[in-house]
Every structure is written in structure tokens, then in C-alpha cells.
Amino acid sequence: MIPMDPSGPILSAIDIRKSFGDVEVLKGISLDAKKHDVISILGASGSGKSTFLRCLNFLETPTSGKVIIHGDEINVQNGQPKMSVPIEDIRKRLGMVFQQFNLWTHRTVLENVMEGLIHVRKKSRGEARSIAENYIERVGLSQRVDAYPGHLSGGQQQRVAIARALAMEPDAILFDEPTSALDPELVGEVLKVMQSLAEEGRTMIVVTHEMAFAREVSSEVVFLHQGKVLEKGTPDEMFATPKSEEFKRFIASM
Amino acid sequence: MLELFSYGDTGWGDEILMGLATTMKLAVATLPVGMIIGFLIAFAAMSGIRAVRYVGVGYTTIMRGLPEILTLFVVYNGAGLLLNSLIKWWNPEAEGTDFSPFLAGVIALAMVFGAFAAEVIRGAYNSLDKGQIEAAAAVGMTPQQTFWRIKLPQLWRFALPGIGNLWINMLKDTALVSVIALDDLMRMTKVAVGVTKQPFTFYLVACLIYWVLCVLSEMILSRMERHANRGVRRA
Numbered sequence: 206m207i208p209m210d211p212s213g214p215i216l217s218a219i220d221i222r223k224s225f226g227d228v229e230v231l232k233g234i235s236l237d238a239k240k241h242d243v244i245s246i247l248g249a250s251g252s253g254k255s256t257f258l259r260c261l262n263f264l265e266t267p268t269s270g271k272v273i274i275h276g277d278e279i280n281v282q283n284g285q286p287k288m289s290v291p292i293e294d295i296r297k298r299l300g301m302v303f304q305q306f307n308l309w310t311h312r313t314v315l316e317n318v319m320e321g322l323i324h325v326r327k328k329s330r331g332e333a334r335s336i337a338e339n340y341i342e343r344v345g346l347s348q349r350v351d352a353y354p355g356h357l358s359g360g361q362q363q364r365v366a367i368a369r370a371l372a373m374e375p376d377a378i379l380f381d382e383p384t385s386a387l388d389p390e391l392v393g394e395v396l397k398v399m400q401s402l403a404e405e406g407r408t409m410i411v412v413t414h415e416m417a418f419a420r421e422v423s424s425e426v427v428f429l430h431q432g433k434v435l436e437k438g439t440p441d442e443m444f445a446t447p448k449s450e451e452f453k454r455f456i457a458s459m
Numbered sequence: 460m461l462e463l464f465s466y467g468d469t470g471w472g473d474e475i476l477m478g479l480a481t482t483m484k485l486a487v488a489t490l491p492v493g494m495i496i497g498f499l500i501a502f503a504a505m506s507g508i509r510a511v512r513y514v515g516v517g518y519t520t521i522m523r524g525l526p527e528i529l530t531l532f533v534v535y536n537g538a539g540l541l542l543n544s545l546i547k548w549w550n551p552e553a554e555g556t557d558f559s560p561f562l563a564g565v566i567a568l569a570m571v572f573g574a575f576a577a578e579v580i581r582g583a584y585n586s587l588d589k590g591q592i593e594a595a596a597a598v599g600m601t602p603q604q605t606f607w608r609i610k611l612p613q614l615w616r617f618a619l620p621g622i623g624n625l626w627i628n629m630l631k632d633t634a635l636v637s638v639i640a641l642d643d644l645m646r647m648t649k650v651a652v653g654v655t656k657q658p659f660t661f662y663l664v665a666c667l668i669y670w671v672l673c674v675l676s677e678m679i680l681s682r683m684e685r686h687a688n689r690g691v692r693r694a
């Protein structure tokens with residue numbers, strides 16, 4: 206462990222590169238997230254934004270680069286990660302919310318949220334249950350604790366997925382296009398939960414197409430284009446004075 | 460007519476029940492062995508190591524191509540010979556031993572069951588939702604935890620109908636062991652027919668018993684499928 210500067214980043218990605226075969230989809234992306242940051246990553250499809258997010262918790266192994274989470278460093282050279290702690294230790298400090306929710310279909314809402322608490326955080330069943338119930342209430346689904354995911358709407362499933370990530374009490378939560386698979390009328394309920402998390406001061410990194418969320422909720426906006434960071438800054442300056450032609454066009458197309 | 464099936468020296472009721480018990484024991488003992496073989500072969504066939512993969516795929520190809528009864532003979536005679544020559548090699552003074560027909564039956568039926576089960580398991584494994592497996596990794600589960608807690612329960616759901624079919628096939632294939640002198644339902648029926656010269660009656664009874672076993676199995680299986688599919692929305 207490297208001693209932590211309390212105002213320093215809790216998550217740093219340095220010069221992340223990723224190639225699939227001959228195609229380089231990430232061409233050296235760096236990003237720092239400090240506590241309470243809400244970073245929105247924008248970009249057209251194919252810009253590499255989801256791949257980058259997945260490199261942060263190593264669902265995708267970068268070809269090269271460095272990720273530092275809470276002082277633990279993972280250094281990747283030629284697709285070979287070198288880490289000081291098991292990858293599971295890194296992942297449990299980063300929650301993740303997926304586009305397709307990815308709830309475990311054979312487990313109820315409550316069981317989905319308890320699973321990681323019991324088997325990763327090693328909590329007792331009783332303790333896990335009360336933590337899980339607390340977070341399920343937080344996303345407004347106390348009435349559905351015993352339902353299976355297949356019996357919930359997409360918006361409800363995504364809220365359970367958020368509760369599942371929150372319950373692990375991660376240092377930061379990664380959101381991979383959390384509203385893109387939802388029917389338009391269900392997007393609002395998920396964004397509302399995300400906004401309340403941001404107001405609580407949770408550290409969030411959000412890959413999204415929701416311009417209103419990026420503009421009003423995030424503290425920083427990063428625009429990716431063809432595997433590179435083309436622009437970044439506070440939402441106010443980014444949207445008021447876009448510097449690159451690409452970002453201008455991107456905003457106009459939304 | 461009824462006295463033919465009475466329990467005791469005069470009737471065949473007790474013999475047929477004993478035969479039924481042997482059939483059941485054989486099937487019940489074969490199931491776990493066959494499932495273990497099925498899992499091992501399925502994972503071998505999906506292995507990243509080429510040699511292991513060839514063993515897995517080769518096993519399935521060979522076993523599926525052999526008539527069950529031939530497998531049974533090879534195991535019963537071949538394994539018996541092998542066992543005896545091993546004993547002789549260990550201790551040249553020793554008497555030869557008889558290879559138990561029950562054990563031969565279990566091994567042969569399990570080898571066949573395992574080959575087909577491996578295909579069912581492999582298909583089920585490939586139907587698993589990758590997203591749910593990623594979600595398990597993302598909360599910090601180890602690959603072992605992910606296997607036991609997420610993959611296996613869902614694998615079970617996809618594999619159950621196919622495994623159920625194999626169970627019913629295997630239940631009927633147990634009749635083959637009657638040719639290696641194991642006193643199962645089929646063989647006791649044949650003995651009864653030989654003595655009483657009433658083939659129609661006894662074969663019909665055997666048919667009914669096998670049929671009842673299959674219907675019972677189907678009922679239990681459909682309950683198990685309902686349980687495994689709880690929470691899954693029907694289209």
C-alpha cells in the first residue's frame with residue numbers, strides 16, 4: 206500500500222491501451238477520480254468508452270497501462286497484469302452496474318443483494334440481510350424483496366443492480382450505460398436514484414448517453430473519440446464552449 | 460392367475476419384486492457415477508489444453524458409437540480379466556476372483572450415461588448468460604465461488620430436461636444387465652416365463668412395471684424442472 210493523500214485520487218487509470226487483434230480501441234487513456242467525483246464519460250458508439258470502463262475492474266484486461274485503486278497498483282505490460290493483491294480484492298472496492306442489469310436470475314431480489322455480502326464480504330446471514338434490506342429500501346423496492354428478477358420491470362431490475370453494487374460499500378461505482386436498455390418511460394426512475402447517489406457524495410464513473418445527467422449531475426465530463434480523450438472538463442465549460450469539432454457535432458446529434 | 464404373483468414358494472411375486480429392487484439399485488447407483496463422468500468429460504471437452512480436449516471429445520465419440528450391450532460385455536469380461544491379471548501379478552498364489560456383475564453393470568451404464576450427459580452439460584454451459592457471470596466477477600467472487608454459486612445452479616436449469624431424458628433411457632437400459640446374469644427385473648421375468656410358460660402374462664407385467672417407473676420419473680422430473688425454473692418468466 207502506498208500512503209494515501211486524502212485529497213488525492215482514489216482511482217487512477219494511467220495510459221490505458223487496449224487492442225483487439227490489430228485494432229487499437231483505446232489509445233492511451235488516463236483518468237483520475239477523487240472522492241465524491243461524478244465523472245460522465247461520453248462518446249459515440251465505438252469510441253471505446255465501455256471498453257475503458259471495463260478495463261478499470263479488469264473485466265477486460267488492458268493491453269498495457271496502470272490502474273491504481275486505493276493505493277493498490279495493477280501494472281499491465283503486453284496484456285500481462287502484475288498486481289500486489291488478488292484481482293477480487295480490487296473488484297470488491299469497485300461496484301459495477303451493467304447495461305443489461307445482469308441480476309442473477311435464480312436468486313430473489315434480496316438474495317441478489319446478499320450474495321456478495323455473505324460470500325465476498327464474509328458477513329453473517331443476519332447482518333447481510335439487514336444491510337441488503339436497507340439498500341433495497343434505498344432504491345425504493347422494499348415491496349419486492351422476495352420477487353425474482355424475471356418478474357420485475359427493467360427499471361426495477363436496474364435499481365436492484367444498483368442496490369447490489371451499493372451494498373458492497375465500494376470506493377467507487379462504475380455505471381456502464383445504465384439506462385440504454387430501458388424503455389424510455391423507465392429511464393427516469395433509474396436516473397433519479399443515480400442522482401441521489403451523486404448528491405450523497407458517492408464516487409461514480411458513468412458511461413452514458415444521457416446528456417441531461419452528464420450536464421446537471423456530474424462534476425466532470427470526459428469525451429472520448431476513437432479511443433482517445435478529446436476533451437475533458439466541468440460540464441459547464443464543456444457544454445458552453447466545446448473546443449473540438451467532434452464534440453460539437455456529438456452534442457448537436459443528441 | 461393371481462397365485463402366479465403370490466409372495467412365497469408358489470408364486471413369482473417375491474422374485475419379481477427382488478428383480479425390481481435390483482433394477483432400482485442399479486439405476487440409482489449409476490446416476491451419480493454417470494453424472495460425475497459427464498461433468499469430467501464435459502469440462503475436458505471444453506478445456507483450453509488441446510490434449511485434454513481430445514480426450515473429452517474422443518470419449519464421447521467412441522461411447523456414442525458403441526452399442527450399449529457391447530460396452531457392457533467389454534466392461535464385464537475385460538475388466539474382470541484385467542482385475543484377475545492384476546491380482547495374479549500382485550500375488551501369483553492368489554485365486555482368481557469373479558468381477559461383480561452389479562459393479563460391471565454400474566460401470567458400463569455410467570460410462571454410456573456419462574458420454575451423453577457430457578453433451579447435455581456442455582450445451583447447458585454454453586447457454587449460460589455471460590453477463591451474470593461478469594456480474595459475479597464484478598462483486599469480487601472468485602472463479603470457484605462463481606462456479607458453485609452462479610454457474611452450477613443455472614447450468615442445472617438448462618441441463619435438467621436433457622438429463623431427465625437420459626435417466627429414463629438408462630432406467631430402461633438396465634434391462635441389458637440381465638445378459639450378464641444379474642438378477643434384475645428383466646432376468647427374473649425371463650426366468651418366470653421359462654418356468655411357467657406364460658410369456659404374455661409375465662412380459663406384460665414387466666412392461667407395466669418399467670412403464671410405471673418411467674411415468675413416476677417424469678412426474679418427479681417435471682416437479683424438479685418447475686423448481687429449477689422458479690422466477691423465470693415464461694414467454
